[in-house]
Amino acid sequence: MTEWFQTFLVLSVAGSLLAGILLALKKWAGKQFSPTWQYVLWVGVLLVMVVPVSVKVPALVQPMQEKQMVQRIPLTAAELTVTEQPAPMDTVEAPAEEILPVTEETALPSIPWWDVLAVIWVLGALGSLGYRLTGYFRFSRNIRRTGDPMELDEVPKGLRVRKITAAVSPMVMGIFRPTLILPETALTESRLPYVLRHELVHYRRGDIIWRWLAVLATSIHWFNPMVYVAAAQMQEACEISCDWCVVRSMEQAKRDDYMRVILELLAEAMAKKQILTTQMASEKKQLQRRFTMIRNQKPVGMKKLLLSVCVGTALLGAAWLTGCTLRETYVTKEQKVETAYEIGGLAEEGSLLFVGVDDRGVPDTIFTYEMSEEGKATILSIPRDTFITDNMKIAALLIQENGDEKLIQAVSEITGRPVKDYVRMDLTALEAVMDALGGVTFTVPQDMDYDDFYQDLSIHLKAGEQTLSGKDAVGLLRYRRGYPEGDLKRIEVQQTFLLELLRQKCNPAYLKKIPEVMDAIKGHVVTNLIAEDVVNYGEELYRCKKNGMDAVEMYTLQNGDMYYETAKEEGGGMSLFAKQSTDVLVRDDSFATEQPALVPAGQ
Known part of the structure; x- marks a missing residue:
């Protein structure tokens, strides 16, 4: 309304x-x-x-307000103990006067003017x-009650004529049953x-x-x-x-x-x-x-x-x-509220699944996030070219009927963890989010030059540290044609970028940006998250850093062409993922990230 x-x-x-x-x-x-x-x-x-x-x-629907409550998927993953290598994760903190206190108190809601x-x-x-x-209806009823039907040769058949004695002006009234009203004086x-x-x-x-x-x-x-x-x-x-x-x-x-x-x-x-x-x-x-x-x-x-x-x-x-x-x-678009039954496969407890899609609706980035009880954040990346059958890749699931549910189910099986929250975002929204946050300082690993008119891509970045705008950040995340390792190297760069994003923007000072971010993604997101959930995830990561348990562990599916059936046979879970180092060198309040290598799990 x-x-x-x-x-x-x-x-x-x-x-x-x-x-x-x-x-x-x-x-x-x-x-x-x-x-x-x-x-x-x-x-x-x-x-x-x-x-x-x-x-x-809207091309894409927006946040649904209800949480999905379905039967929890049983864990079948083989547990793997990973030697943790937490490294200090220094963050450029906002000035004290800009930091918004995180409290359990709820402010009184403002009047929805x-x-x-x-x-x-x-x-x-x-x-x-x-x-x-x-x-009008009172006048019309009076005309029907007092008027006398009459016929005139000059009047078309579709127009009825009524003669009345009241002193009114000649007129036509009625859309579906038009009537010509003629007073006797006319x-x-x-x-x-x-x-x-x-x-x-x-x-x-x-x-x-x-x-x-x-x-x-x-x-x-x-x-x-x-x-x-x-x-x-x-x-x-x-x-x-x-x-x-x-x-x-x-x-x-x-x-x-x-x-x-x-x-x-x-x-x-x-x-x-x-x-x-x-x-x-x-x-x-x-x-x-x-x-x-x-x-x-x-x-x-x-x-x-x-x-x-x-x-x-x-x-x-x-x-x-x-x-x-x-x-x-100036018009604030109303969000279309999804109902819980429209996206199936979500569990009561588990991880968050993020899917970034291009303008064709095809997944470009797939990863899960989960915070453990010990305060450790784990991010698992799944290459989009991972096969789930002999002739189908995991990215093809999303464009099928009930694609969101199928993708959620496949990721749950591969990772061995049920999916609790789901975010599907197109890259237009991601670009707007980066701009709303003021860009991200990042060290581009190499020169990136690529043009693809079919996908409306024009990526031109120079190697070295720089502040990436929303458009540049999307270009960085999508670039892969110049990597010898192909998509695996791209995922590595994506994970490093995500780590920088968390370091620089995971701060209560940016809570005030949440309304701007939510406005930027309207019409470009399918999710079961509401604004309160976004705040909770931000506070969760911030407390992780504040308590000194700020190691973020990142894993990538070891082989992008591995089969879904193989994943199920091996039990899914961490055993299929290689861990990426999150070590960071800090100098002069800027970030220069060592290029992480894919290390076999357990080493």
Whole structure:
């Protein structure tokens, strides 16, 4: 609901800007263009304000709020005791005044002003629309009760006619069952031809639809005075353009008779205007403009016609683009909440599985993370080219039906640990996250130059220490074509980068960045984590460092082309993974990382 309120607030601004421009150009446009042009433009204003033209369906769904509760997968992995080689992991700490204290106290939630305003907006819109519809249906019921059906040869078969004795103006009402309402005073021989010509123009153009649009717009934007101005201008332009169509082929004498009929009907009709109808004699203040047009009506030349089309298209296009831009910039997209049963395979306890995918949805990075009771963080990387059958790699699981569940199950079997939390993130979000965190200082191991137009890749990095932006970080993580060891070397670089990311950004000072990070990944993540879980993972890693147990153990599946069946036969778990060193040399508050080597587990 909040997103819809923000959307219509943006559309209200865009429509108001267009309405202001049309009001400023009204006098000039009245001399240059036909009344129909002005009518179409005012209808366009209301459409801009009512139709959420910039709504987009996210390519990827976003965090689900419920934790997955399924039966825990039994552990079948052979336990392996790894000789731990913890090394000091110095971190560039933020200044003391910037560090946010980590406490167990929960701050009082701030007032959700957008939600409050959205509720007020909905109540106002419903009240405004209900008031208008109540009056319309009361009038419609009275017409059905007191009106007498009649037939006229000049009226199309789809348009019903009712004669009433009440003093009202001739009008058409109803979208699905349109009815022409004729008071007895309009049925005289001198008046009826003009009345029919006028109302049949309304009927054939579908003007009643745009009257409903005006009511909908004023109900949705009840808080905006400009919408009432736009609706009034649209209705006035509707009547003037209808008159323009009626008198186009009339002689001056008949035009005078037509104006006389309008004046007589207005004098005899009830003063109250009926919404959602096309009243022939609606308001006295419009008569001067209508009669001026009727007396001075001239045909529109081809040049002016083309100019009017170009100007109208430019104005409506500019308003539409403005609405799209404002909405994409300022509207907070509502997260689509996944339900727990949509992603299967998650356990009550276990590890976190992270999957980074490219723009085709194919996994580019797969690793698990888990913190032990002793405070040791373990990261297990699985090459994307790992075979799970004779002709299928693990990366191919994700693009199948129920791909997330299949990937979770396969990783659980290979690692010997069930997956508790799941994050699938595309690289667009990863780039935004890196930028939100201010980049990462990292020593690029070698020159990296690679272009791939098919994957929209352009990687150009020089060897040496530098601060990587989001785009550069993604390029570093995806680069592998220049490594003799191929994907295994790339995973090694990814693990080293991840270690640097944890060292530099795992600090309470960056907790304030979490809302910005969460906003950056909207529409690009499938996960069962909520913001509170992200904070808990950050605090978990920070406490690990603070308590002096800051060794992060990293492992890689020893052979990228090993088979899934082999993994199950060998029991899965650490025995299939080679450990990577996490030793770090620190000098002058900068990080220069030794190139880690893949060491067989247990050595």
